[in-house]
Amino acid sequence: MWNEPTEKDLVALPRxxxxxxxxIDEKIIHMHFFIGACDWxxxxxxxxxxxxxYVILNGDLDCAEWGYFSLEELKSIKVKGWAEIDRDLYWKTRPFGEVMKERS
Known part of the structure; x- marks a missing residue:
């Protein structure tokens, strides 16, 4: 994984x-991970x-959903043997409703 979150980054998230x-629309999104058209x-x-x-795989908003995902699993993913999931270092914490408005 590129730009793996630090322990300091992780303890700042709500439990x-x-x-x-x-x-849901007011729930704060603290981190964004991505690769290609996939977003966590x-x-x-x-x-x-x-x-x-919230997870969107292959840009498919119709099948996107709320759920649980693992940091270790994200770190283990490699596409074509080299491309890794990245954490968005420029991510600005904001409500989920705003995130979805930006995507449309």
């Missing part, structure tokens, strides 16, 4: 279930390996 009472938006972190967030 799993901490934002459960927040409406992290809203919560369990303190060990799992994120809760």
């Amino acid at each position: 799993i279930y901490e934002t459960e009472s927040i409406a 938006y992290a809203a919560e972190y369990d303190g060990e390996d799992k994120f809760f967030g």
